[in-house]
Amino acid sequence: MALPSHATASQRISYVLVRIVAGFGFVFLIAPILAIIPISFSSGSFLSYPLPGFSLKWYEAVLTPYPWLSSLRNSLIIGSATMVIATILGTMAAVGLQNLRFKYKALLTALLVSPLAVPVVVSGVALYFFFASVGLLGTFAGMILAHTVLATPFVVITVSVTLQGFDPTLVQAALSLGANRFEAFRSVTLPIIMPGVVSGAIFAFITSFDEIVVALFIAAPSQFTLPRQLFAGVRDKLDPSIVAVAVLLLVVSTLLILVLELLRWRTERLTSQKR
Amino acid sequence: MTSSAPNNLKSKLARANRRKQFLAASLVAPLAVFLLVAFFFPLGKMLFLSVENTDVQRHMPQTSEAITTWDGQGIPDETVYAALVDDLRIGSENRTIALAATSLNHEIAGFRSLVMSAARRSDDLTPPFQQSLIDHNAKWGEHETWVGFQRAAAPYTLRYLLASVDLKRDVDGEIQKVPESRRVYISYLKRTLWICFVVTALCLALGFPMSYxxxxxxPRARSILFILVLLPFWTSLLVRTTAxxxxLQSTGIVNSMLMWVGLTDGPIQLIFNRFGVYVSMVHILLPFMILPIYSVMRSIPKNHLHASASLGARPFATFRYVYLPRALPGVTAGCMLVSVLALGFYITPALVGGAGDQMLSFLIAEFTIRTANWHMAAALALLLLLTIIVVFSITSRLIRPSRGNRS
Known part of the structure; x- marks a missing residue:
């Protein structure tokens, strides 16, 4: 968007101004994330530049059974259980909503995704009180239930969006060819909406994997997840091993975005081919 | 035969439709039931705690029962005093009286010591109890004491909700502000709203030109710029706050850069203050402003701008009357998202803010975990939810493009 040669002075000024402000914004967004990465490879223990030398010792320090690997294990257990339950519940609900003819469908949909609109502290406190009364505080089951509440709306949304581009006559075709509803779903609907289901599953996993507030309320030390342990680390002793954990989490989320972008790209290509 | 065939088909179709609807409903049902049990029920139960008032009823049941018949004039009669002595005796034996006394103290300051000292002497009291209690402490003969007790013994109370905005009821039941020295919570509400406003404004100021x-x-530059927005967007809030x-630490990168450039001689305090909170909150919420504005801006046809220019509009007029109205829905959506999310922030202010930078969420967490005053936590949670609803409806109205204004 180069400026035309007949641009007025005020046009030139605003052109430059927009670029300066926006450029500052982009640097502001990305620089802090990039700036911390080298520190995790420092051979010293200061969290600043210049680095005294390169070393992997902080990663070695992180890859010890306690506390980091055990909290990684907890995160993976809770994250994958959340992912499985949320994906099943959310996909079923999204498919059901698609076919449901119901006066208050919009309200029902809003209620099913409403955990997204409530501040996590409020949901966390509500679950804390509830779990305290039913004995789920400080249990894996409690953490999984709580994370499933927060994660399922993402699955409902991603699968619903994919279903909007889905042609329902394909199911009718399958039914008229003798398939029953389940077979039609499994062999026609599911393969087509699969990218949405997988994106939903990834969203659900990330939601649980990055979640900290609910973990603060209901996790006992034996269920401490990676973010919970990181939170304790930031508060108590800030050294490059904390940065190393942050960088590892960063790598995990970057990999997951790549998968998501790939899926989005694939869906876009498939749908554009159809037209 | 001729007439029954279409009917038959119709009823078959209706039946198939019903079966399809039943199937659809049974697919939605598991999630609906799950959320009902694991989200709406806990949420409702927690919010209900903000008006629930059972401590006094549970631990002083006889007095609570007897006081309901008191007409509120003068002082109650002997039956209430007798019930009180009974409750005090049982309560001090079971050691539950302190729980009731604490709850009573919320209603009227000083009630705790009044009840506790009477409980200690309860075995020495002799009938008529009205006289012997008043002899023990003249406060038992005061009208205000019993008004307070009656209110504290009611099953529901507005006490916590009023307290969450620094209000209370006086003896006559009039709602009034608590003394200036004891006002705490309203400042958290004001601060939460102010931080939300500043963060939203900063996000808009940066996000609008960035989206543009x-x-x-x-296309090539766009995908690179897009990655610069998406990568932070996808990085966990905790990781970004940690960054x-x-x-921003005093020995951190920003300070050493400032000193290296020569802008400052010693480290500046950049963290554990409001500056740190604004910077990290804007960083976390900026993508939520950019994404909706960008998606609306993309759909603005360029030829509208050319048309405006060719009709003689100056660049500013084109921007003001052609571009901005078309971009406004995106701006509204971005502001709504950012402000609603900002109101609920907890982790970021807790890690990069000082004592004077904490928001409502912090108070809710404190009351839940540290002081275990669940009623107050519930009242503040309700206050936060109401604030979000109000802010949401204001932002959605404030910058709605006013149609017909320019046509």
């Missing part, structure tokens, strides 16, 4: 640049960039803690 992305929307008008070449800011590391960067």
């Amino acid at each position: 640049l992305i929307a008008n960039a070449s 800011w803690v590391i960067l």
Whole structure:
């Protein structure tokens, strides 16, 4: 968007101004994330530049059974259980909503995704009180239930969006060819909406994997997840091993975005081919 | 035969439709039931705690029962005093009286010591109890004491909700402000709203030009700029907050850069204050402003702008009357998202803010975990939810493009 040669002075000024402000914004967004990465490879223990030398010792320090690997294990257990339950519940609900003819469908949909609109502290406190009364505080089951509440709306949304581009006559075709509803779903609907289901599953996993507030309320030390342990680390002793954990989490989320972008790209290509 | 065939088909179709609807409903049902049990029920139960008032009823049941018949004039009669002595005796034996006394103290300051000392002497009291209690402490003969007790013994109370905005009821039941020295919570509400406003304004100021640049960039540049927005967007909030803690420390990167450039001789306090909160909150919420504005800006046809220019509009007029109205829905959506999310922030202010930078969420967490005053936590949670609803409806109205204004 180069400026035309007949641009007025005020046009030139605003052109430059927009670029300066926006450029500052982009640097502001990305620089802090990039700036911390080298520190995790420092051979010293200061969290600043210049680095005294390169070393992997902080990663070695992180890859010890306690506390980091055990909290990684907890995160993976809770994250994958959340992912499985949320994906099943959310996909079923999204498919059901698609076919449901119901006066208050919009309200029902809003209620099913409403955990997204409530501040996590409020949901966390509500679950804390509830779990305290039913004995789920400080249990894996409690953490999984709580994370499933927060994660399922993402699955409902991603699968619903994919279903909007889905042609329902394909199911009718399958039914008229003798398939029953389940077979039609499994062999026609599911393969087509699969990218949405997988994106939903990834969203659900990330939601649980990055979640900290609910973990603060209901996790006992034996269920401490990676973010919970990181939170304790930031508060108590800030050294490059904390940065190393942050960088590892960063790598995990970057990999997951790549998968998501790939899926989005694939869906876009498939749908554009159809037209 | 001729007439029954279509009917038959119709009823078959209706039956198939019903079966389909039943199937659809049974697919939605598991999630609906799950959320009902694991989200709406806990949420409702927690919010209900903000008006629930059972401590006094549970631990002083006889007095609570007897006081319901008191007409509120003068002082109650002997039956209430006798019930009180009974409750005090049982309560001090079971050691539950302190729980009731604490709850009574919320209603009237000083009630705790009044009840506790009477409980200790309860075995020495002799009938008529009205006289012997008043002899023990003249406060038992005061009208205000019993008004307070009656209110504290009611099953529901507005006490916590009023307290969450620094209000209370006086003896006559009039709602009034608590003394200035004891006002705490309203300042958290004001601060929460102010931080939300500043963060939203900063996000808009940065996000609007950024979205403009992305929307008008070449496809190649656009995908690069997009990654610069998406990568932070996808990075966990805690990791980004951690990054800011590391960067803004007194020995951190920002300070050493400032000193190296020569802007300052010693480290500046950049963290554990409001500056740190604003910087990290804007960093976390900026993508939520950019994404909706960008998606609207992309759909603005360029030829509208050319038309405006060719009709003689100056660039500013084109921007003001053609571009901005078309971009406004995106701005509204971005502001709504950012402000609603900002109101609920907890982790970031807790890690990069000082004592004077904490928001309502912090108070809710404190009351839940540290002081275990669940009623107050519930009242403040309700206050936060109401604040979000109000802010949401204001932002959605404030910057709605006013149609017909310019047509």
